[in-house]
Amino acid sequence: KQEVTQIPAALSVPEGENLVLNCSFTDSAIYNLQWFRQDPGKGLTSLLLIQSSQREQTSGRLNASLDKSSGRSTLYIAASQPGDSATYLCAVLVRSEKLVFGKGTKLTVNP
Amino acid sequence: NAGVTQTPKFQVLKTGQSMTLQCAQDMNHEYMSWYRQDPGMGLRLIHYSVGAGITDQGEVPNGYNVSRSTTEDFPLRLLSAAPSQTSVYFCASAPGLGYFYEQYFGPGTRLTVT
Numbered sequence: 373k374q375e376v377t378q379i380p381a382a383l384s385v386p387e388g389e390n391l392v393l394n395c396s397f398t399d400s401a402i403y404n405l406q407w408f409r410q411d412p413g414k415g416l417t418s419l420l421l422i423q424s425s426q427r428e429q430t431s432g433r434l435n436a437s438l439d440k441s442s443g444r445s446t447l448y449i450a451a452s453q454p455g456d457s458a459t460y461l462c463a464v465l466v467r468s469e470k471l472v473f474g475k476g477t478k479l480t481v482n483p
Numbered sequence: 484n485a486g487v488t489q490t491p492k493f494q495v496l497k498t499g500q501s502m503t504l505q506c507a508q509d510m511n512h513e514y515m516s517w518y519r520q521d522p523g524m525g526l527r528l529i530h531y532s533v534g535a536g537i538t539d540q541g542e543v544p545n546g547y548n549v550s551r552s553t554t555e556d557f558p559l560r561l562l563s564a565a566p567s568q569t570s571v572y573f574c575a576s577a578p579g580l581g582y583f584y585e586q587y588f589g590p591g592t593r594l595t596v597t
Contacts, residue, residue: 376525403582415573416588423582461526469533470541471518471575471586473526 374399374466378474385452386482393447393477395462400440403465407436407447410459410476419460420447452481484509487589489574495595496564504559504592506574514577514584515557519543519570520591526573532557533580564596 375398385391395405404423408416420429420436422445428437435448445462459478463471490505508515516531528541532551546568548560557576561568572592577584 404584406585408588413593415590416575418585418587421585425582463526465581465586469531469539469580470528471516471526475523475525 374402374464374472376462376464376472376474378460378462378477380477381475382478382480384480384482387452387454389452389481390448390450391452391479393449393460393462393479395445395447395474397443397445397464397472399466400443401466402440405436405438405445405462405464406471407434407445408461408463410461412459416461449479452479454481454483456481486510487574487576487587489572489589489592491592492590493593495597496561497597498564498566500564502561502564504561504572504574504594506557506559506589507555508574508576508587509555510576510578510587511554512576512578512587513554514580514586515551516541516575516586517547517549517557517559518573518575520573521570529559529572561594566596568594569596570594 407419422438433450438445459476461476463473487508513534517529518526520526530549532538574589575586577586
């Protein structure tokens with residue numbers, strides 16, 4: 373059974389810092405990995421999708437990497453801002469039907 | 484495009500009542516799904532559909548029913564609400580299945596069963 377773990381569960385950093393969020397999964401048989409952002413009381417906003425054959429994807433200040441063989445992904449946020457404060461979720465797509473989610477990392481960026 | 488819409492935003496039910504959570508998308512996506520989000524549990528798949536007329540169970544289907552009569556709509560029915568169904572429910576859609584397709588989520592319905 374696929375399990376997804378995100379460490380740390382919470383992270384607090386000063387504004388301007390570069391940071392890395394970690395995601396690990398137990399079964400490398402995935403189709404893709406998706407990073408989401410969730411603001412309190414809101415839905416999920418897709419940030420980046422990495423197909424299983426890809427190594428990384430970039431969007432603005434965000435860069436996500438994928439190492440399928442070791443079951444790891446990282447989300448790198450450059451020059452963090454208070455507006456980046458949110459919970460970040462990673463999810464892997466298995467058997468083409470189901471996203472398996474981690475429990476998220478709650479990020480606070482302090483001005 | 485409105486994307487994925489869900490109604491209602493909030494709902495309070497008494498134990499034993501039934502109701503339908505509505506989900507609609509205007510992106511002509513074939514794949515739609517329902518998840519519930521509980522503290523400490525993450526998001527878990529309830530039911531999904533790969534196209535009109537086709538549905539299947541996810542990880543936690545008990546107590547829920549779905550149907551997909553059109554591409555646009557995928558309602559979730561609670562047959563007899565129980566306090567264990569207190570949760571936030573999210574609907575998601577994607578153009579198809581597999582490597583290439585990003586999933587899009589609605590804003591959620593917060594359900595309380597007393």
